[in-house]
Amino acid sequence: xxxxxxKLIYSYIFVTALSIIIISILANLYxxxxxxxxxxxxxxxxxxxxITSIESQYKNNQWDVNAITNIGxxxxxxxxxxxxxxxxxxxxxxxxxxxxxxxxxxxxxxSNNMMSKFPNFNGQYVINEYDLSSDGVKNGxxxxxxxxxxxxxxxxxxxxxxxxKIFVAAGVIGLLSSIILGIIISGSISNPILRVVKAxxxxxxxxxxxxxxxxxxxxxxxxxxxSVNNLAESLEKQELLRTRLTRDIAHELRTPLTTLQSxxxxxxxxxxxxxxxxxxxxxxxxxxxxxxxxxxxxxxxxDQETMKLDKEKINVKELVNQIIIxxxxxxxxxxxxxxxxxxxxxxxxxxxxxxxxxINILSNALKYTPEGGEVIxxxxxxDGKGVISIEDSGIGISKEHLSHIFERFYRVDESRxxxxxxxxxxxxxxxxxxxxxxxxITVESNIxxxxxxxIYLPS
Ligand code: ATP
Ligand code: MG
Numbered sequence: 001x002x003x004x005x006x007k008l009i010y011s012y013i014f015v016t017a018l019s020i021i022i023i024s025i026l027a028n029l030y031x032x033x034x035x036x037x038x039x040x041x042x043x044x045x046x047x048x049x050x051i052t053s054i055e056s057q058y059k060n061n062q063w064d065v066n067a068i069t070n071i072g073x074x075x076x077x078x079x080x081x082x083x084x085x086x087x088x089x090x091x092x093x094x095x096x097x098x099x100x101x102x103x104x105x106x107x108x109x110x111s112n113n114m115m116s117k118f119p120n121f122n123g124q125y126v127i128n129e130y131d132l133s134s135d136g137v138k139n140g141x142x143x144x145x146x147x148x149x150x151x152x153x154x155x156x157x158x159x160x161x162x163x164x165k166i167f168v169a170a171g172v173i174g175l176l177s178s179i180i181l182g183i184i185i186s187g188s189i190s191n192p193i194l195r196v197v198k199a200x201x202x203x204x205x206x207x208x209x210x211x212x213x214x215x216x217x218x219x220x221x222x223x224x225x226x227s228v229n230n231l232a233e234s235l236e237k238q239e240l241l242r243t244r245l246t247r248d249i250a251h252e253l254r255t256p257l258t259t260l261q262s263x264x265x266x267x268x269x270x271x272x273x274x275x276x277x278x279x280x281x282x283x284x285x286x287x288x289x290x291x292x293x294x295x296x297x298x299x300x301x302x303d304q305e306t307m308k309l310d311k312e313k314i315n316v317k318e319l320v321n322q323i324i325i326x327x328x329x330x331x332x333x334x335x336x337x338x339x340x341x342x343x344x345x346x347x348x349x350x351x352x353x354x355x356x357x358x359i360n361i362l363s364n365a366l367k368y369t370p371e372g373g374e375v376i377x378x379x380x381x382x383d384g385k386g387v388i389s390i391e392d393s394g395i396g397i398s399k400e401h402l403s404h405i406f407e408r409f410y411r412v413d414e415s416r417x418x419x420x421x422x423x424x425x426x427x428x429x430x431x432x433x434x435x436x437x438x439x440x441i442t443v444e445s446n447i448x449x450x451x452x453x454x455i456y457l458p459s
Contacts (some may be wrong), residue, residue, distance in 0.1 A: 004186065008189065013178055019174070051144075054084060073093050075095075080202070086140045117160075117324075123147055192218075196212060197226045253292070314349060315346055320342050339376045339377070345380065347457050361430060361455070362377070378391075389452060402443060437458070442454045
C-alpha cells in the first residue's frame, strides 16, 4: 500500500503533467495551423508588394532597371526570387543572373530549415507568373519563385522557437510548482494524520496524557484531532476515577478490617473480654463494610440501568411529600428545619428512579447542614418543565469543587465524608437518572451560606 503523502504527490504530478501534455497538443494543433496561415498571408502580401513596386518602375515606355534591381535584392532577402521580362520576352532583370549563388543558397537554407522544422513537409520550389501593367496596358511579365506552399523566414523561426521555449519553461515551472505544492499540501494532511496515529497508539498502551497539538487548516483533520484529544481526555478521566475507586475501596476496607482483626486477636488472646460494648463496635465496623459494598452495588446498577426507564405519569407533589414524611424524623433529630412549598406537577417519569434522585439530594442537604439550619424543598412548573429545588443553609461548596461534584467518587472533603460514610456517588447517580429522562440538574453554592440544587424534568 502506498503512503498517503506519496499518493498525493504522485496525483499532483500526474494531473499537472496531463494538463501540460493536453495544452501542448492543443497549442501545437491550433497555434501552428494559425501561424502557418499567417505566414502564407505574409508571403502573398510580400508578392503583391513586389508586383505593385515593380509595376510603378515602368516609366516613359521603359523599365527603370536600377530601381527593379533594388526591389529584386530586397525581395531576395525576403525569400522571393524574381525575374522581369518585357512584352517581347527580353529579360529586364533576373535575380539568378544577378547573383545565382545567393539565390541557390537562400532556397537551400529555407528548404533545410523547413525540413528540419516539419520533417513531413512537402515543400518545393514554385514559380508564379504575373502580368505587369500600368494604366491597363500590359508591359511585362513577373516571375516570382519561392519555396512553397509557404516558408518561415528568420524572424518567423525566432518567433516560433521563442514560443516553444516559453511553453517548455511554463511546463517545467508548472511541474516543479506542482511537486512543491504536492509536498506542502500532502505534508499538511499526512503529518497530523501520522501524529493522530502515533497518539492513538500511545493511548492504546495507556498513555492518556499525550495530546495532539498539531494545528491543521483542513476542517476534517481538525475534527479528527479534536475527537482523538477528547477520547484521550475521557479515557484519562476514566483512568483517574478507576484508580481513585480502587484506592478508595482499599482504604475504606483497610480501616474496619484492621480494627476488627486487632480487637478480635486481643479477645482470642484473652487480653480483652468480649463485652457488649466491644461487640457493638465490631458490629458498627461490619455495617460500614456492608454500606460500602452496598454503595458499589448501587453504582453498578445505576450505570447499567439508567437507560431502562419504566415511565408513568405521576404527580411530583405526592412523591415529594412522601419523601419529606420519611425524612422528617431525621431532620428533627438533627434539629434542622425542613420547609416545603410543593405545587401540583404532573410529569412522565420512572417513579422509583426519580424518588432515588431526590432522596440523594435531600440526604446531602441534611448531611451537610449543621444543627439550627434549614432546608427548603420546592416543586413547581417552569417553561413547561417540572422543577424540584432543594435549598439548604449548610456548609456550601467552593467554586473549584462545584464542577466536579457530579463525578463518581468525588468528595469535597475526603476525610470528613469518610467518617460520615459517603462514597461520593449519590450525585453521580442523580445526574445519570435525570439525564436518562432528558432532563437537567444545576447547582449554585456559596461557602458557609448554602447550596441549591434544581432538577428539571420534561413534563
Ligand atoms: P454518597 O455516595 O453517600 O451520597 P456523598 O454524599 O459524599 O456520598 P455525593 O452525594 O455524590 O457524595 O456528593 C458529592 C460531594 O459533594 C459530597 O461529598 C460533598 O462534599 C458535596 N456536597 C453534595 N451536596 C452538598 C451540599 N448540599 N452541601 C455541601 N456539600 C455538598
Ligand atoms: Mg450524597
